[in-house]
Amino acid sequence: MVIDRRSFLRHAAGIGGSLGLGAGLRAWPQDPTKQDPTKPAPAAPPAAAPAKPQPLFRLSLAEWSLHRALFGRSEEKLDTLGFPRVARELGFEGIEYVNAFFKDKAEDAKYLAELKKIVSGEGLVSLLIMCDGEGHLGDPDAKARAQAVTNHHRWVEAARTLGCHSIRVNAQSSGSFEEQQKLAADGLRRLTEFAAERAMNVIVENHGGLSSNGAWLAGVMRRVDHPRCGTLPDFGNFRVSAEEEYDRYQGVRELMPFAKAVSAKSHAFDERGEETRTEYLRMLRIVVEAGYHGFVGVEYEGDALPEREGILATKRLLERVRNTLSA
Numbered sequence: 001m002v003i004d005r006r007s008f009l010r011h012a013a014g015i016g017g018s019l020g021l022g023a024g025l026r027a028w029p030q031d032p033t034k035q036d037p038t039k040p041a042p043a044a045p046p047a048a049a050p051a052k053p054q055p056l057f058r059l060s061l062a063e064w065s066l067h068r069a070l071f072g073r074s075e076e077k078l079d080t081l082g083f084p085r086v087a088r089e090l091g092f093e094g095i096e097y098v099n100a101f102f103k104d105k106a107e108d109a110k111y112l113a114e115l116k117k118i119v120s121g122e123g124l125v126s127l128l129i130m131c132d133g134e135g136h137l138g139d140p141d142a143k144a145r146a147q148a149v150t151n152h153h154r155w156v157e158a159a160r161t162l163g164c165h166s167i168r169v170n171a172q173s174s175g176s177f178e179e180q181q182k183l184a185a186d187g188l189r190r191l192t193e194f195a196a197e198r199a200m201n202v203i204v205e206n207h208g209g210l211s212s213n214g215a216w217l218a219g220v221m222r223r224v225d226h227p228r229c230g231t232l233p234d235f236g237n238f239r240v241s242a243e244e245e246y247d248r249y250q251g252v253r254e255l256m257p258f259a260k261a262v263s264a265k266s267h268a269f270d271e272r273g274e275e276t277r278t279e280y281l282r283m284l285r286i287v288v289e290a291g292y293h294g295f296v297g298v299e300y301e302g303d304a305l306p307e308r309e310g311i312l313a314t315k316r317l318l319e320r321v322r323n324t325l326s327a
Contacts, residue, residue, distance in 0.1 A: 002216030049138060056288055056322050060094030061087040062263065062299040063101060065311050070101045072326050074307065080105075088122040090311055094295045095119065096261075098130045099155060106154040112161045119162070126231075127295055128166040128203070128261060129159045138173025138180055145183065149190045150164075156195045156306075166201035166260055168232050169318055171191060171211045185223035196228040203260045205232040206251060212240045214251030221258045231258040233287075234299070235278045236265030252283060256290035266314040267302040273317055280321050288325055 063083055068074040070083075078086065080102045087095045105111040119126050134155070135148025152169060159167050171188065173180035175212060192202045210216040221231060233255040238246040268276045288294070300310035 010285075011094075016313070049213045056326055057262075057284075057293055057296045058093050059091075059315060059318060060088055060096055060125075060297040061090065061092040061311065062096040062130070062297045063098045064153040065298060065300040066307050067098075068307055076307070079189040081118060083102045084115075084119045084122045084124055086308075088124060088307065091315065092124070092298070094125040094127045094297075096127050096168075096297050097164075099129055099131045099159060100133065102134070105159045109161075112158060126162040126164045127297075128164050128168055129162070130168040130205070131155045132170065132191040134169075136194070137169060137191065138171055138184030139173075139187070140174055140179075140183060145187050145282075147193070149187055150198070151193055152191050152202075156198060160198050160200055164200075166232075167195070168203050168205050170207050171204050171217065172209060177210065177216060181216060181220050181223060182233050184211075184220050188220065188229055189224045189226060192224060192226045192229040194198050195227065201230060201260050202229045203230050203232045204235050205263065206237045206255065207234070208237065208239065208241065210250070212238045213246050214238075214254035218258065229258075230260035232261045232263055233259055234263040234265050235283055236267070236279075236301070248278060248283060249286060253286050253290075256287060256292060258290055259287075259290070261294065262287055262296045262319060263299050264296050264314060266298070266310065266317075268298050268304050269313050270315070273313065273320070275314070275317060280317050283325060284318075284321050284325060 025196070041323070064076055065081065066086065069076040069078040070080070080097065083097075085155065086097055097147065098107070102111070114115060116126070131152060134151040137145065137148050137152075138150060139321075147266040152167065155167050169191070171184040171189070173183045175183065188202060188204065195202050204211065204217060204220070206212045206214065221229065233252045235252065236247060238248045238251050240246055264280070267277050270276055274280070279290070283295075298314045298318065299310055300307065300314050301312050305313060
């Protein structure tokens with residue numbers, strides 16, 4: 001049978017129509033770049049909410065700020081399990097423990113699980129454990145130095161269990177300036193290698209002796225030369241000896257390149273709310289200009305104010321300075 005072109009087109013149109021109705025085939029999609037002028041334009045997607053600006057630094061509370069309550073030497077009585085509640089009541093986001101207040105609990109899995117649950121329930125972040133009384137990591141005696149390293153292992157594990165990023169240690173030693181650097185670096189390197197296998201940091205505070213000499217401690221960091229080993233610059237601990245006090249601003253500036261935490265030490269305040277020993281605006285400008293934007297820990301150590309009042313006075317000062325530096 002011969003079908004001419006006109007008949008073929010009529011026949012094809014009929015088939016197409018019946019297929020379109022009978023088989024429910026979809027029409028070929030329209031060009032999305034061409035808007036039908038007879039139809040309203042589609043609504044524009046809602047604009048994304050502007051990102052909330054991040055603060056220059058966040059605030060944490062060091063457990064030592066409540067040492068009188070924790071040692072039972074004040075009207076308020078407290079233990080480490082109650083510490084997170086107080087930190088939350090005072091408006092902090094993070095907490096820093098001191099091992100002296102739960103010295104026998106480092107390997108107590110039940111206790112650590114309970115503490116971790118409490119912290120989570122209060123909406124806080126555990127940051128670090130400050131470790132004292134575990135031996136001298138720079139001890140001139142090799143056996144004693146090795147034992148000091150081992151003594152800190154349980155605190156690395158406890159800190160890891162609690163969700164902390166670090167343990168804070170001391171770098172005590174004896175001998176000449178350079179000898180002490182070598183010895184401290186040796187103990188710190190060994191401990192850091194243990195911690196690094198567990199994704200944990202070892203950080204050193206300026207805490208008396210040559211560790212309160214910023215140049216000495218920065219030199220120790222360069223000798224250790226490990227990304228998991230750093231510093232915790234404390235605004236107030238720069239007393240090298242009874243006769244020597246290191247410049248605190250110079251010391252913090254020297255330690256900030258290695259800082260993984262910062263401690264805002266406070267003792268007393270004037271009528272304007274300024275700390276009487278440290279110019280906070282000057283000090284925090286050093287901290288921020290070093291590129292640090294982590295937690296700054298309140299460590300009130302004065303006795304002129306009750307502990308909670310001293311903590312809040314320090315917190316208000318930090319917030320005021322943060323606002324000034326953010327402007």
